[in-house]
Amino acid sequence: MRVGVPTESKIDEYRIAITPAGVRELTARGHDVLVQAGAGAGSAIADAEFVAQGARIIDDAPALFAEAELVLKVKEPQAHEVPWLRPDHTLFTYLHLAAEPELARGLQQSGATCIAYETVEDADGRLPLLAPMSEVAGKIATQAGAFMLEKPLGGRGILLGGVPGVAAATVLVIGGGAVGMNAALIAIGMQADVFVFDSSIDKLRELDIVFAGRASTVFSSTLAIEQMLPMADLVIGAVLVHGARAPHVVTRAQLSLMRQHAVLVDVSIDQGGCFETSRPTTHSDPTFEVDGITHYCVTNMPGAVPITSTYALTNATLPYVLELADHGPAEALERSSALRMGLNVRDGEIIHPAVAEALGV
Ligand SMILES: NC(=O)c1ccc[n+]([C@@H]2O[C@H](COP(=O)([O-])OP(=O)(O)OC[C@H]3O[C@@H](n4cnc5c(N)ncnc54)[C@H](O)[C@@H]3O)[C@@H](O)[C@H]2O)c1
Numbered sequence: 001m002r003v004g005v006p007t008e009s010k011i012d013e014y015r016i017a018i019t020p021a022g023v024r025e026l027t028a029r030g031h032d033v034l035v036q037a038g039a040g041a042g043s044a045i046a047d048a049e050f051v052a053q054g055a056r057i058i059d060d061a062p063a064l065f066a067e068a069e070l071v072l073k074v075k076e077p078q079a080h081e082v083p084w085l086r087p088d089h090t091l092f093t094y095l096h097l098a099a100e101p102e103l104a105r106g107l108q109q110s111g112a113t114c115i116a117y118e119t120v121e122d123a124d125g126r127l128p129l130l131a132p133m134s135e136v137a138g139k140i141a142t143q144a145g146a147f148m149l150e151k152p153l154g155g156r157g158i159l160l161g162g163v164p165g166v167a168a169a170t171v172l173v174i175g176g177g178a179v180g181m182n183a184a185l186i187a188i189g190m191q192a193d194v195f196v197f198d199s200s201i202d203k204l205r206e207l208d209i210v211f212a213g214r215a216s217t218v219f220s221s222t223l224a225i226e227q228m229l230p231m232a233d234l235v236i237g238a239v240l241v242h243g244a245r246a247p248h249v250v251t252r253a254q255l256s257l258m259r260q261h262a263v264l265v266d267v268s269i270d271q272g273g274c275f276e277t278s279r280p281t282t283h284s285d286p287t288f289e290v291d292g293i294t295h296y297c298v299t300n301m302p303g304a305v306p307i308t309s310t311y312a313l314t315n316a317t318l319p320y321v322l323e324l325a326d327h328g329p330a331e332a333l334e335r336s337s338a339l340r341m342g343l344n345v346r347d348g349e350i351i352h353p354a355v356a357e358a359l360g361v
Contacts, residue, residue: 001031001032001069001324001325001326002031002032002034002067002069002070003018003026003031003033003034003068003072003321004034004035004036004058004064004065004067004068004069004070004071004072005018005033005034005035005036005071005072005073006036006039006061006064006065006071006073006081007036007037007038007039007061008039008042008073008074008075009061009080009081010075010076010078010300010303011282012283012284012300012303012304013042013300013303014043014303015042015043015074015302015303015306015309015310015313016035016040016042016043016045016074016310017072017073017074017093017313017317018033018050018072018314018321019040019045019310019311019314020045020050020052020053021314021318022314022318022321023035023050023053023054023055024053024054025318025322026321026322026325027054027055028054029325029326031325032056033050033054033055033056034055034056034057034058034064034067034068035047035050035055035056035057035058036057036059036060036061036064037058037059037060040310042306043306043307043310044306044307045310061081061084062084065081065084065089068089069088069089069090070089070090070092070321070324070325070329071085071089071090071091071092071093072092072093072317072321073091073092073094074093074094074313075093075094076093076094076095076097076100076103077093077103077106077107079106082103082106082107082110083110085107085110085111085112086110086111086112087111087347089110089112089113090112090113090114090115090324090329091107091112091113091114091115092115092117092317092320092321092324092342093114093116093117094116094117094118094133094270095107095116095117095344096116096118096270096271097116097345097350097355097358097359098243098244098245098271098272098354098359099270099271099272099358101359104345104350104355104359104361107344107345108345108348108350109348111348112345113329113343113345113346113347114343114344114346115324115329115339115342115343115344116342116344116352117129117130117313117317117342118130119242119341119342119344119352119354119355120338120339120341120342121242121338121341121342122338123337123338127178128316128338129313129316129317129320129342130178131178131316132309132312132313132315133302133309133312133313134177134178134179134182134238135179135312136182136301136305136308136309136312137179137301138178138179138180138181138182138183138184138186138236138238138267139182139183139185140301140302140304140305141179141186141236141238141265141267141301142160142171142184142187142190142234143186144265144286144296144298144301145160145171145234145236145263145265145296146160146190146234148263148265148287148294148296149169149233149234149262149263153287153294154261154287154289154294155261155263155294156259156260156261156262157261158233160190160191160192160233160234161190161191161192162191167193168191168192168193169192169193169233169234170192170193170228170233170234171184171187171192171193171194171195171232171234171235171236172195172196172197172228172229172232172234172235172236173187173194173195173196173197173235173236173238174197174220174225174235174236174238174239174249174250175197175198175220175237175238175239175240175249175268175274176196176198176203176204176207176217177198177203177238177240179238179267179268180196180198180236180238181196181207181210183236183238183267184207184211184215185210187215187234188211188214188215192234194211194214194215194216195215195216195217195218195228196211196216196217196218197217197218197219197220197224197225197249198217198220199219199220199239204217204218204219220249225249225254226254226257229250229254229257230259232258232259232262233259233262233263234262234263234265235250235258235262235264235265236265236267237249237250237264237265237266237267237268237273237275237278238267238268238274239268239274240268240271241354242354243352243353243354243355243358244271244354244357244358245271245272245358246268246269246271246272246273246274247274248273248274248275248276249275250264250274250276251276252276252277252290252291255290255291255292255293256291258293260292260293261292261293261294262293262294263295263296264277264278264294264296265296265297266278266295266296266297267301269281269298269299270300273297275295277290277293278295278297279295279297280297280298280299281295281296281297281298281299283298283300283303283304286298320336320338320339323335323336323339324339
């Protein structure tokens with residue numbers, strides 16, 4: 001199998017979909033690995049490190065797409081990349097199509113087989129390829145929120161952990177999955193007062209054990225959120241309904257319940273956002289204000305720490321990459337129910353039920 005790894009072209013994206021360790025595993029099994037020149041630079045991996053493990057360096061992206069059969073990426077194809085996809089391509093990457101109808105149409109027209117990292121699901125209903133990036137994004141969410149609370153950055157001017165004699169800030173985390181738990185653990189570490197909301201009692205039970213009394217768990221409801229918003233300095237939105245657009249857990253009207261210059265961090269923005277007033281932002285311009293509330297809505301938060309994120313992501317994707325390369329996509333999809341859950345688009349059709357429902361097709 002010819003496996004191609006292009007340079008990510010989304011703004012502020014520095015990750016790459018393979019490391020030298022992955023190249024080594026593939027070439028040792030007889031696969032051909034093509035890496036675009038400079039693709040690893042953002043993650044501090046030189047072309048020579050890929051070459052040392054048997055990769056071939058290709059100068060530009062169109063040539064790489066032309067030669068590759070299996071294309072590995074990190075973020076969804078950008079508008080200029082979609083026309084390079086063909087019916088004989090298998091694309092393996094984050095897609096988040098539920099909130100991207102135009103991209104979904106482009107992928108349908110390409111005829112390519114598109115498998116989305118974020119909907120690959122194991123037998124226990126976990127999302128093994130979303131989890132590592134969610135862990136990174138959760139940790140960044142609290143760091144970023146703490147920073148945006150500083151006065152010179154437009155925040156309320158409160159220190160997350162307080163000091164002796166001065167109360168800590170109040171942090172609400174809505175959605176207690178991989179993102180939410182990691183956001184909460186960092187907030188606990190920074191000595192904030194932390195409340196984690198989730199609509200799953202089982203999830204709250206798990207979290208209660210993990211937090212061991214250092215944070216409160218709250219069954220998520222509109223009323224419970226409304227009652228806590230007036231106390232909040234930082235609200236981190238981290239809800240997910242698999243494959244679907246994020247539900248709105250804070251509406252525009254509810255912003256008026258909040259303290260002026262409090263901060264909302266919408267990690268669910270890649271699924272359309274879980275605050276009604278959210279819109280996607282980038283690392284170079286991460287925030288905007290609505291009704292006096294700072295919104296941080298960066299769609300690729302792990303892209304800010306590419307060295308951590310590239311290794312965390314590729315550790316998780318490699319077993320699936322090997323399965324696709326060794327058996328070919330058709331047989332790999334037959335053999336692996338996890339990969340089948342990842343299948344979003346094939347032969348011009350949207351295959352994943354929740355994605356299809358979100359797109360209304
Ligand atoms: N912005 C980024 O850079 C970035 C990076 C990684 C992940 N994400 C996104 O973060 C979101 C969360 O990911 P995750 O891995 O933590 O998912 P997860 O499935 O582990 O957790 C989601 C949690 O939300 C809960 N939930 C669902 N609906 C809810 C509701 N209405 N109220 C309260 N809780 C609710 C679920 O019970 C679950 O515990 C996803 O949308 C994911 O795509 C974004």
